[in-house]
Amino acid sequence: MEIRLSNIHVILLIFTFFPLHLHGQKNIDLTLESAVNIALNNSYRVRQLRLGIERTRTRLKVQRTGLKSRAYVNLRAPEFKAISDYKWNSTLQRDEIVRQNIRLWQMNLAIRQPVVLFGYPTNGYLSLNNKLYRYLQRDGTHSLNYYNRYFLEFEQPLFKPNRLRNDIEQAELELQRRELEYIDDLVDMIRDIADDYYRLFQLTYRNKIYSSRVKNLEQILMIAESRKELGEPLPMEVSQVKIEIANAREQLLENQSIKRMEYTRMKQRLRLDKNDSIFVDIHTHFAPVKVDITQAIEYGYNLRPRLKLLRINERRNEINLENTKGINSFGVDVQMSYGLEKQDEEYQELWSDHNNSYSVSVNAYIPLWDWGQREARIEAGKINLKMSRLTIERSREEINTEIKNAVSNLREYQKRALSMRENMDMAQEISAISIEKYRKGEITIQNLLQNIARQRVTELNFLKAYLGYRHSLLNLMVNTYYDFENDKPLIEQFGLKETVVNKKQYRL
DSSP: OOOSSTTHHHHHHHHTTSOOOOOSOOEEEEOHHHHHHHHHHHOHHHHHHHHHHHHHHHHHHHHHHTTSOEEEEEEEEEEEEEEEEEEEETTTTEEEEEEEEEEEEEEEEEEEEEEEETTEEEEEEEEEEEEEEEEEEOSSSOEEEEEEEEEEEEEEEESSOOHHHHHHHHHHHHHHHHHHHHHHHHHHHHHHHHHHHHHHHHHHHHHHHHHHHHHHHHHHHHHHHHHHHTTOSOTHHHHHHHHHHHHHHHHHHHHHHHHHHHHHHHHHHHTOOTTOEEEEOOOOOOOOOOOOHHHHHHHHHHTSHHHHHHHHHHHHHHHHHHHHHTTTOOEEEEEEEEEEEEEESSGGGGGSSOEEEEEEEEEEEOOOOOTTHHHHHHHHHHHHHHHHHHHHHHHHHHHHHHHHHHHHHHHHHHHHHHHHHHHHHHHHHHHHHHHHHHHTTSSOHHHHHHHHHHHHHHHHHHHHHHHHHHHHHHHHHHHHTEETTTTEEGGGGGTOTTTSOOTTOOOO
């Protein structure tokens, strides 16, 4: 099985939303794919991020529900007033104190619907209303009146920001931001897990190298002792080999100790049971990956959340600027109503012989002077918008540079890994031939030990080049959000492509 990032997309898509429960002792063949799977399913951070998305999606639902009709009743049941207040008397052309002593029972029933044209809210409202009240003026005659009115009312602000539409768009942008940050955080987690996994891979592979060296030296010691019995080798050859074996075993034991600690740390990181056993597959076969640098840069621009998040921030600043322009600005409110009404001293007479009723009002707000407050506020919003656009421009340049460097590193480490794999095969072959030649007495022990040491150095250099290749491939994937080994966008691995909302989705 290859140690690579292949099939992460399949594993994440299948298991991200289905928790993996680990019970009892288990033997786990740990690959990068399985490590990512276990970590994401057991991570509290992932759960918090998912809950954050659900909370934001619920808030968006709240805003979109504002586009639908709602019905409500206002009651004044009762309202008693026995109070004196001054009022203007047009007959006397002066204010006079009037004593009020009233009993009022009133109900207002309304069904209110935002006006949506061609799928877009207009910031206006259309409502169907019923107003009914019982009014008693206790002035010695107990004047009692009943009133009933059915009417249709239309309200429309003009020359003002569309707050209803902007609030919905802000909620949609917030959901987009949450989902993009969720993907970004998951990729950061994958990168951290990959670093830990390749650390384990390195220690496990080194263990194989050191074990192989000990095995070769033990074989050489057996040959040297057999030749000593025949009186062929120099007396110091056996001692030299024993010293080499002791040093090799010490190096192996030190590596095993570090390896045990790292394995324990990995189990804690993955939140596995302490009795579970994990095993790392250290196969190093890989196929060269070809990367078009121009296409990689386009992936970095279009797939990576970084620019998308900055564009969301830019759009939010545009909306804030639009709302800011509406503060203390010219505006008009148009209100019209038409209906039927009836007033009578008898309640039973309210339901027939209605009179037509209507109203039209146009209220305009005209700012005259505010000492430049509005202009200063708008200027600050424009500067903020310019800053966000400048950040986008700078980030594009940084992404361009990062991807070019990542592609260069990938090509360099891929070339080095392929070359060192050939050198490692040759070094292993030379060591095997050298052992046979030493058995036949054709080379000295010094030459043999040099070849064995050269094999170890070559194997370690291959391991370094191979891990460099894997890290550079991982770094390119993180910078472009594209899996070049499997030729697939990384964003599809998280199952969120279909959940990102449309910024202009206002239709009911």
